[in-house]
Amino acid sequence: MPKAQDHNHTQRISLDHDFEVLYEKACEAGIETAFSRAKQTPVPCPFGSAGVCCRHCLEGPCRIGFNGKGPQEGICGANGDTIVARNLLTMMIEGAAGHAEHGRETALALLEASEGNSDYQIKGVEKLYQVAAGLGIETNGKAVEDIGKQVALKALEDFQKQAGAMNWLTLHAQQQSIDKWDELGITPVNVHLEISKAVTRTSMGCDADPVNLLLGCLTMGLVDGFGGLHLSSDLQDILFGVPKLVKSNFRLGVIKKEMVNIAVHGHVPLLSEKIVEWSRKLSEEAKAAGAAGINVVGICCSGNEVLMRHGIPAASSFSSQELVIVTGMLEAMVVDVQCIMPGIQKVAECYHTEIITTLPYVNIAGSTHVDFHTDKADKAAQDIVRKAIANFPKREHQKITSFTGTVEAYAGFSNEQIIEALSALNKEDPLKPLLDAIASGAIRGVAAIVGCTNVREFQDWGNVTVAKELLKNNVLVVATGCSAHSLAKHNLMNMQGLEYCGESLRGVLKAIGQAVGLESLPPTLHMGSCVDNSRPADLLTAVANRLGVEVKDLPAVGSCPETHSPKALVIGTYFLANGVDVHVGVNPQVSGSQFVTDVLCNGAKDDGLNLEKLFGGKLIYEKDPVKAAAILLRRIEEKRLALGLSS
Ligand code: XCC
Ligand code: SF4
Structure with missing residues (x-):
């Protein structure tokens, strides 16, 4: 149990002062959160941290000793390189599976909406036509639902087909990349087949070649990139519409004392879309209960999804999710899937907050479960909103901490929105103003800052520092x-x-x-949730195609300063397979194998096999965000030079 005196203002957890206030409040009240639990286990296990602990069979767990001391092989004879590569692949599988499930559920939702037995309709008709055309589906004279069904079936094929390449890979990848992947034998056939194969190859007594295992990691990267990210974003745009420029607010001031507050948390926006809709429709009921109305706020990527499409304000990223409850003003936290800390339930029990789980495979003991399915989505959303309203009178006013500060933010930068803005400068060739700026050096390059916040990191610090360093240098x-x-x-x-x-x-x-009536574009462009990493990828592909080069040639980098999730690692691997340099600021747990570290992190000029030689980009592990930004800037300049762009 954390004691108040153990936690004073000198033990900071976040760059966001509001969360420090709440953390202190939680500690004083003896409420455990991830931050206090992390302080109780200050040093992570060194074997796990190096990736040398194997639990793949019941002869183990086995672990490899450090510095040549202690056992150098597991009981079965697997050495450190095999164990590290195999553990990395296990993480990739976990990450890719989450995103692929997201994609599959969205595909099913589109199918059901197209067949008319669902509470959803197709809102993004233009996107539907565009995706259908890309997939070679004949649209002439066909009804929207008909086309929707064909697209959904094509998507589901990516979970079933037994030969060829995934449809979504062919839809989005550059041909040069596909050729390279084919040559290496890493092109995925279908999501489930690849995941199943990968699970098999990581199991005891199967793949023991670290090179082959690392190639398996790249296949998982492609499964994630196409079957997870692109498939999800495309189909969500078809169902819910393509995000457009919106203005909204961040920080805890978005939680309103006089309102019924509902937080939506998780990833798949099927449910949260409905919560937003019904919170508007049921506001009179909230007023009858004494509130001024209903206020939906976002957490994590469900938050990003409803921000992008509806301007819903955002309360918290991953690491501080429990602390949102400590405001004492949350009537309900509705969760779907991924990144939901089980700890929220215990914190909620100290307040009037109701945790509501919604999927059959994501339950938390002690929480309320409202079963969600697309054909009863309206009913589920109404139930949930009404539960929140019913909780409003149960607030304990002496436990409330309210905040007034909010920060305005622009979001909604889909590629469609970016192209629309650029079109205002050049109607015939919208990408040209961007390309000119890159060519002249006014913009040195493009960086995508992605991933999470991590309880063991000082919240926001890495993300913000990398961004500021890059912005200062015109990226x-x-x-x-x-x-x-x-x-x-x-x-x-x-x-x-x-x-x-x-x-x-x-x-x-x-x-x-x-050109689009703003004072300026904001300094950084919010492109959406984690599956929406498809959007920066598509932007890079469009730019590369327009220039007649490959994505790997562009002065573009990815950075993931504060991640906690295997999902972020597999997203990074997708970008690596496209030749984009990827920085990670958190230990990727491979240091136990010099071989694996070399393959991932070494430069093209080094001896031996490495990612940069194969694809054109490498993994950069650097904890210090200032140093990391400097490395990324150097990589950007190297790629500019190779492209013959001004120095
Ligand atoms: Fe999860 Fe997407 Fe990471 Fe946030 S960024 S902590 S994965 S919610 Ni995806
Ligand atoms: Fe040990 Fe090999 Fe079993 Fe892993 S698979 S636990 S290294 S015996």
Whole structure:
């Protein structure tokens, strides 16, 4: 149990002061949160941290000793390289499976909506036509539902087909990349087949070749990128519409004392879309219960999804999710899947907050479960909103801590929105203004800051620092996931943050922004949730195609300063397979094998096999965000030079 005196203002957990206030409050009340639990186990297990602990069979667990001391092989004879590579692949599988399930559920939802036995309709008709055309589906004279069904079936094929490449891979990848993947034998056939194969090869007595296992990691990266990210984003855009520029707010001031507050948390926006809809429709009932109305706030990527499409304000990223409850003003936290800390239930029990789980495979003992399915989504959403309303009178007023501060943020930067803004400058060739800015050096390159916040990291610090360093050096920064929360909270998604941009970048942002009636584009562009990492990938592909080069040639990098999730690692692997350098600021747990570390992190000029030689980009592990940004800037300049762009 944390004691108040153990936690004073000098033990900071977050750059966001509001959460420090709540953390202190929780400690004083003896309420455990992830931050206090992390302080109780200050040092993670060194074997696990190095990736050398194997639990793949019941002869073990086995672990490899450090510095050549202790056993160098497991009982079966697997050495450190095999164990590290196999553990890495296990993490990749976990990450890819989450995103692929997201994709599959969205595909089913589209199928059901197209067949008319669902509470959803197709809202993104234009996107539907575009995706259908890409898949070679004949649309002439067909009804929207008909086309929707064909697209959904094509998506589901990516979970079933037994030969060829995944449809979504062919839809989005550059041919040069596909050729390379084919040659290496890593092109995925279907999501489930690849996941099943990968689980098999990681099991005891199967794949023992670290090179082959690392190739398996790349296949998982592609499964994730196409079957998870792209498939989910495309089908969500078809169901819910393509995000467009919106203005909203971040930080805890978005939780309103006079309102019924409902937090939506998780990833798949099927349910949260309905919660938003019904919170508007049932506001009179909230008023009858004495509230001023119903206020939905977002947490993690469900938050990003409803922010992007409805301007719903965001309360918290991953690491501080429990502390949102400690405001004492949350009537309900509705969760779907992924990144939901089981700890929320115990915290909720100290308040009037009701945790509501909604999927049959994501339950938390002690919480309320409202079963969610697309054909009874309206009913489920009404039930949930009414539960929240019923909880409003149960608030304990002496336990409330309210905040007034919010930070304005722009979001909704789908590629469609970006292209629309650029079109205002050049109607015939919208990408040209961006390409010109890159060619002239006004923009040095593009960086996607992605991934999470992590309880063991000082919240927001890494994300914000990397972003500011890159902006200062005129790199165009886009963001997704929980890192987008970090940037938004610290003014990097509103006009105030323009002061952090180098002069030439600021000039470009202003020119584009003013063309669409804004004072400027914000310093960093919010492109959505984690599955929406498909959007920066598509942007890079469009730019590369327009220039007649490969994505790997572009002065573009990815950075994941504060991740906690295997999902972020597998997203990074997808970008690596496309030749984009990827920085990770948190230990990727491979240091137990020099071989694996070399393959992932070494440069093209080094001896031996490595990712950069194969694909054109490498993994950069650097904890210090300032140093990390410096490395990324160097990589950007190297790629500019190779492309023959101005120095
Ligand atoms: Fe989870 Fe997506 Fe990471 Fe946030 S960013 S902690 S994965 S919610 Ni996806
Ligand atoms: Fe040990 Fe080999 Fe079993 Fe792993 S698979 S636990 S290294 S015997």
